[in-house]
Amino acid sequence: MFWDENFAYCIGIIASDGNLSPDGRHISIVSKDIEIFENCRSRLKPTAKVVMKASGHCSDKKYFLLQFSDAKLYRFLMTIGLTPCKSKTIQLVKVPHVFFRDFLRGLFDGDGSISIFANKVSKQPQVKMRFASASRNFLEWLKNEILTHSNILGGYITKDGRCFTLSYGKKDSTKIINFVYYSNVKFYLKIKYLTCMRASGETVDTLLLGSSAARHGGSSPLSPTI
Secondary structure, three states: OOOOHHHHHHHHHHHHHEEEOOOOOEEEEEEOOHHHHHHHHHHHOOOOOEEEEOOOOOOOOOEEEEEEEOHHHHHHHHHOOOOOOOOOOOOOOOOOHHHHHHHHHHHHHHHEEEEEEEOOOOOOEEEEEEEEEOOHHHHHHHHHHHHHHHOOOOOEEEEEOOEEEEEEOHHHHHHHHHHHOOOOOOOOOHHHHHHHHHHHOOOOOHHHHHHHHHHHOOOOOOOOEO
16 A cells, blocks of 8 residues: 555544444445545545445434445555454554654544633633543553654543543644644645634644635634534
8 A cells, every 4th residue: 555644644534433344345434524535535445435324323314424345455454453343452553654643633533622611710721632542552552652753741541431532731732733734734624623723823824724625615614622
């Protein structure tokens, strides 16, 4: 497989929102964000179809499903750490050093979130960036990789029900934002990019945003928690 920035982003999406079927060839991604599918389909399988699906016992089809067959890609994903029923068993993902920030951006767009809120005492704006996973070992690996690639010393892991969360405060969140959103980046979820710029106090890159709007058509509403 040929690694590039967009492929690494897609690997991050698969590591978070993806699934490998036990049949050894089918790969699927489920999300509410159509941008994710347009990006992943264009890089991984341009001929794949995106369909709507329901979740759990709900009959409303609110989720997008991208599913395709690719035995070669499936075998490759197995070699870098992704497996069927990976949620609790994933340990790490082998990503080339130069593309780690793209992988991290994909992971953030998949299972990450960022919140902006006021400090209860000072009333000053606070920021918290989170990465969620059912595997604590994976988040321990991710925390170490973020330290290795961007020299961010903070971050802490907590358990929330059946899930674990790796969280970063305002200063470290800003560093991660600057790390993953670099000039001319192509694949990203626009609504999260806008919230990250608001959280970090950075100026929105209108050229970068414009290229995304051109690909995906129009703009998304800004939310304080994404």
